[in-house]
Amino acid sequence: MEDEEYDDEQALDDLEDEEEEDDRSSKKRRRSEFIDDVAEEDEDEEEEDYDDEDEDYGGGGRGGGGGGRKHKAKRRTGSEFFDLEAQVDSDEDEEEEEGEDDFIVDGGADLPDEVDGRGIHRRPLLPREDEAEDVEDLERRIQARYARSSHTEYDEETTDVEQQALLPSVRDPKLWMVKCAIGREREAAVCLMQKYIDKGAELQIRSAVALDHLKNYIYVEADKEAHVKEACKGLRNIYSQKVMLVPIREMTDVLSVESKAIDLSRDTWVRMKLGSYKGDLAKVVDVDNVRQRVTVKLIPRIDLQALANKLEGRDAPKKKAFVPPPRFMNVDEARYSHCFLIYVRELHIRVERRRDQITGDYFENIGGMLFKDGFLYKTVSTKSISAANIKPTFDELEKFRTPGENGESDMASLSTLFANRKKGHFMKGDAVIVIKGDLKNLKGWVEKVDEENVHIRPEMKGLPKTLALNQKELCKYFEPGNHVKVVSGTQEGATGMVVKVEQHVLIILSDTTKEHIRVFADDVVESSEVTTGVTKIGDYELHDLVLLDNNSFGVIIRVESEAFQVLKGVPDRPEVALVKLREIKYKIEKKSNVQDKNKNTVSVKDVVRILEGPCKGKQGPVEHIYRGILFIYDRHHLEHAGFICAKSSSCTVVGGSRGNGDRNGDAFRFNNHRPPPRVPQSPRRLSRGGHQNDYGGRHRGGRGGHDPLIGTTVKIRQGPFKGYRGRVVEIKGQSVRVELESQMKVVTGKLLLMWGNLFSFLFHGYLYGQLTTVLFAVDRSYISDNVVVSTPYRDAPRYGMGSETPMHPSRTPLHPYSTPMRDAAGIVF
Amino acid sequence: MGSAPAQIPTSFGHELRACLRCRLVKTYDQFRESGCENCPFFKMDEDHERVVDCTTPNFNGIISVMDPTRSWAARWLRIGRFVPGCYTLAVSEALPEDLQNLCEDERIQYVPPKRV
Helix, strand or coil, X not given: CHHHHHHHHHHHHHHHHHCCCCHHHHHHHHHHCXXXXXXXXXXXXXXXXXXXXXXXXXXXXXXXXXXXXXXHHHHHHHHCCCCCHHHHHHHHHHHHHHHXXXXXXXXXXXXXXXXXXXXXXXXXXXXXXXXXXXXXXXXXHHXXXXXXXXXXXXXXXXXXXXXXXXXXXXXXXXXEEEEEXXXXXXXXXXXXXXXXXXXXXXXXXXXXXXXXXXXXXXXXXXXXXXXXXXXXXXXXXXXXXXXXXXXXXXXXXXXXXXXXXXXXXXXXXXXXXXXXXXCCEEEEEEEECCCCEEEEEECCCCCHHHHHHHHCCCCCCCCCCCCCCCCCCXXXXXXXXXXXXXXXXXXXXXXEEEECCCCCCEEEEXXXXXXXXCEEEEEEEHHHEECCCCCCCHHHHHHHCCCCCCHHHHHHHHHHHHCCCCCCCXXXXXXXXXXXXXXXXXXXXEEEECCCEEEEEECCCCCCCCEEEEHHHXXXXXXXXXXXXXXXXXXXXXXXXXXXXXXXXXXXXXCCCCCEEEEEHHHEEECCXXXXXXXXXXXXXXXXEEEECCCCEEEEEEECCCXXXXXXXXXXXXXXXXXXXXXXXXXCCXXXXXXXXXXXXXXXXXXXXXXXXXXXXXXXXXXXXXXXXXXXXXXXXXXXXXXXXXXXXXXXXXXXXXXXXXXXXXXXXXXXXXXXXXXXXXXXXXXXXXXXXXXXXXXXXXXXXXXXXXXXXXXXXXXXXXXXXXXXXXXXXXXXXXXXXXCCXXXXXXXXXXXXXXXXXXXXXXXXXXXXXXXXHCCCCCCCCCXXXXXXXXXXXXXXXXXXXXCCCXXXXXXXXXXXXXXXXXXXX | CCCCCCCXXXXXXXXXXXXXXXXXXXXXXXXXXXXXCCCHHHCCCCCHHHHHHHEECCEEEEEEECCCCCCHHHHHCCCCCCCCEEEEEEECCCCCHHHHHHHXXXXXXXXXXXXX
């Protein structure tokens, strides 16, 4: 092989020596410097290609005068690289003339040889020097051969920069847009090709382009409009009365088609485009590229009765409008639908069990349809499925999980989800895990991202500092406790804390609904942002107490797109109603007090414990009171957004009742509290898991401007607004809304601790979710300026939290209400 | 005319396939019967399985190149060195690895498609 190449080269050299005047010789001279270097071979080929090109021009020149000029221009571009160009240029034309003549004669004679086509590309054609009677002939053959194998060089330069060099110039042919019959675009382009073959160089067009996405038009490349019209003459699919010139700047756009990869491979998720399964998710189990068919696995939608009718030859009722719901067709497995089997038998539908010859899997054949594990296996045309941008919802994926399947096999299908990743999916610092290949399950952090590869810093020792991995081999990785934001998928926009990681599925405690949501790790970014999502429709907001049409009432526990979920005021038995906006009469804002079991006054925000009923033992602050019913919020209650509805008479106030006292500075009101004041739990104890007393302290905040904190100036301690000062405008639950002085904007954050004149605010969910953690996370050394508060001072040492704990002693006495009133833990909202 | 043109597709439907290396478009049968004019070393005409491996039905657009050397479009698409014929603007799949190796052995350059 190599020897052969050398021979060729040698032959070329000989040839070139013969033609001294030709500029080829200049190239040769240049090349001869490298003559011994095999690697330079390509260089050679490149040059030879230019020659080849030249000769082609000569050939084309036969047909029309335009070719000659073109040729010259062309040549100049080609020979720019050669030192001797200027010198040669002057006589180039004459020389060229000769060359052309020679070529034409020879070319003509040898054409039949070439028609054979493929023969010429075969390697061992050369050299047959003994017969090489004609040097020109030999040369031509060499060139023909090189032309074949040397586009290597040409293709090699695929970088963008080099592509720039190929941009069209004024000397290049132009593109013309020509109308053609709709749907016949490809045909029109191919017809032009055929015409060219029939008529040869008479047809002076260079190419014809039919784009898949452009109907009704094709492009024809030619030097002149007349050439286009001439070429299109007589073709019935092309209407060339009017041809439009494509501006030179737009020429590249015409040819840049995005070859969106349609990776139809096993385990790809697709959607059906046609029939009763239209829109259904399906999983590819087999691809027949030749026949362009795919076998997919579907959740069957079978109307068994209709099937039975059909099988028995009975007249099936005319096409029904309804599409049977998808259900699993479990013939041998009772798990899903035992009755199905019975039903199938009852209907005398014959079930045949067959073994697939190739895979060895068993299928149930029911009326020509194949089932396995309850799934329908259907072979359809690739045209009838869509594979681009398929985003299966969680529910769909869950359904597809067959009993035997564990998360592992889901991974393969997950990878198709990755195809939809946006640019910039991985960012520096992201924690990732390898999901494929030898390094599977290796964790690391993203260091750098380029085109295809993600460079990660592996967690494991003994590995290179960074590893470059294809982004498809990676998945984001999170750990319980991370606070995340969902950035794509159905739950997009939600934020919350990761509470559980199952393979590549995260269970997140939503900030908004306090419910668990399941999302793909891939759809999530780590974020300290707390979005509240939609919490309001009209005048009604999440957690509002509302009066409904039928005079029943309840608290809004979830805001959906068009309706509210309302936990009704029915004690002892949670009753949730889905309520439309118009079904709400009004928001109940009346604040009333009731008495608990011990005849203590219960006001909103008092912490009560439920003494009877199914929720016995639960406790939390009272959010609403209406008609003797308490709505208690217990954040450890995972249902109904944490709300529990109970009769006031079955509850007891825990800790102190919050009255008007503290607002007025009347500390002694607390002495009226009947049950002996409980010793509040210290936060440390809270942190050890005793959550029952999270609310051991009194609850501050509340709605309707009752809270003394409202209007006070605070300074934000943590999060993105750290250091900002602002005025408290609203306190609700755990969140505080603060109007920032400097920014004229209102931010929502979380009030962590209020303690004497100390405020700790945690904004944007930093360490959000775990109260105990939060308490410890707060650095209490901060004392806010400008704070005018009417909050009772709480005994600092009670916290017993080591170094963090002691409040700055000098500041305490400054507070007007610094008299210790009772031992209380930090207040956590 | 520089070299003999390739076979011209005899139909325009989904029987069409494009060579994964040179992007020549022909029908499956044409590839099977006479291989690819630009890539004879694939020997598709000798081994019919090869046709499936070396060609794809998924391609985007057709360009009939009458005069590859003088066509700007052909040059831009880097098919200017191939024989005249019908090509596609882009294929999305890459040549299977074993065939890429074959190209290497034959010292034929193969440039996999750029993924978008």
